[in-house]
Amino acid sequence: MTTSEFPGSALTPEQVRLVEELSRSLDPMQARWISGYFAGFDAGLRRPLSQPASSAAAADARSLTILYGTETGNAAGLALALEQAAQAAGLACKRIDMADYKVRQLGQEQDLLVIVSTYGEGDPPQPATGFFEFIEGRKAPKLEGVRFAVLALGDSTYEYFCQAGKRLDQRFEELGAQRLAGRVDCDVDYEEPAAAWTGAIVAQLAAETREASAAVPASAAAPMTQAAVPLFDKRNPFPARILDNIPIVGRGSSKETRHIEFSLEGSDLRYEPGDALGIAASNDxxxxxxxxxxxxxxxxxxxxxxxxxxxxxxxxxxxxxxxxxxxxxxxxxxxxxxxxxxxxxxxxxxxxxxxxxxxxxxxxxxxxxxxxxxxxxxxxxxALRPLQPRLYSLASSLASVSDEAHLTVAPLRYELHGETRCGVASCLLADRAEPDSELPVYIQSNAHFRLPGDDTPIVMIGAGTGVAPYRAFLQEREARGAGGKSWLFFGERNFRTDFLYQTEWQGWLKDGTLGRMDVAFSRDGQDKVYVQHRMREQARDLFAWLEEGAHVYVCGDASNLAPDVHQALIDVVAQEAHTGREAAEDYVRSLQADHRYQRDVY
Structure with a gap:
């Protein structure tokens, strides 16, 4: 290609060389993103420089809000990429998690870009439940002056594919909002359609800004910013060496659970308690x-x-x-x-x-x-989907084990059509991840599962491998010398064989890092006892901790543990506050809104 092939001989030979070098290095998703970037950049360059900003032009500029709802962090990552693309195109915008959004300002929005994932069988992400309850309730405002576009994330193996995004898309229309673009539904291989949606919507808004704000000097455009990109991430995982891979259940256990340690030395990867380790798995x-x-x-x-x-x-x-x-x-x-x-x-x-x-x-x-x-x-x-990474809650704190990442893994094994089947990543970790071998990994941040201040009480509820992040929590609090009280509810099958990390909990109980521990071993007695039963038994003290400002955490199975624990929490509040169910539900809802009730369920 030569400069003569560009309209008006726009580029010098050196610029052509740079463009060609760049284009050869781009994958499809990056190409779509950069097309949106240059569309917006063009909008800024076309603004007349000689004319001062006018009040009319300023009035024509519409506010832009990026709103996201996320469970595992995918929607949050896409929202950040959208914000960066918008800012690079000269568009002023704000990016807000649905969990932190002040719902009363919804009626004052102008342009609203929504990215939301679907959890389980059509439900919104747990941190976004408050937003959904508001917008689908009778108090939702009319949105005639609002324009919107929805990017929905989901998994097509579920019947209610992208249902959370579909619900919002329909509800915005019912409330009178106008679509900027049609809803886009993304499967687990969401990167390319999401990048195409981002590029198209940014280009559209940038073009509108050019037309509406022709009198605004280029210097008034929002500064172009670029967040620091980690060297190793989901697209470029780090080859982590496996240090140890050991069973942590006793002989005769009806389950298989393993403790696996990775070396992160040389990666510069950092994480906080509550984050997850992404494993770039391979098939058996x-x-x-x-x-x-x-x-x-x-x-x-x-x-x-x-x-x-x-x-x-x-x-x-x-x-x-x-x-x-x-x-x-x-x-x-x-x-x-x-x-x-x-x-x-x-x-x-x-x-x-x-x-x-x-x-x-x-x-x-x-x-x-x-x-x-x-x-x-x-x-x-x-006809196949790209092989997706799997996420595992980290069972360690960098404050305790520098340059290491620990996991607690129970391999998924089951019978189907007369054959034993295995989980893609869990059986890779259990069967083929030998010490000194390497697996590609990255850190997935989880802002919705975070420790509070050192002096704040915490109540940790989990079963099986759901205890993993609480090991990280206590390692962190021990290293920091935190003074806040802590209480662990732990459930498994049998005391003798399945008391995961038993000696560590006992050590923390002895030195005071862990203040209380209630256990439920479901198969040790005639009647099955689970963590929710222990919660109800300790209702008086549990409610007292809530009244003292304790933060509650739930980690484990989404289909049974999470709803059972949620119901038990409501029952405890209703019983101890001597109130009805509706008031108890409002109390628990307020815990969620204040980020004092956080869940990491799967």
């Missing part, structure tokens, strides 16, 4: 071999993917999800197999049956049940 080689056999394809078969030649075996091992079946894969396999049963599942009125089928059939089960020959490798991988 035995599963890859079985899938290739079912497809009658060779591991050495090459195919083209995004301008690269890849070997199919390597791609199925390291690049693509090959376990969970998705609607995308169902559509593809129904097309090439022409199987009537699969085509019936595609019908709109079969959503429930389709969801059950996808939960009970892995990709290999569908391939075996409805065989196709031949299968084109490129077409097959186009």
């Amino acid at each position: 080689p035995q599963l890859v071999a079985a899938l290739l056999d079912a497809l009658a394809l060779s591991a050495d078969t090459e195919f083209e993917h995004r301008g690269q030649k890849l070997a199919l075996g390597e791609a199925l091992t390291h690049r693509f999800e090959i376990t969970a079946a998705t609607p995308r894969f169902l559509d593809y396999w129904a097309l090439i197999s022409e199987a009537g049963a699969l085509r019936q599942l595609q019908q709109e009125d079969r959503a429930g049956e389709r969801s059950v089928f996808l939960r009970t059939h892995h990709i290999i089960d569908i391939v075996r049940r409805y065989p196709v020959s031949p299968v084109m490798p490129q077409g097959f991988v186009s």
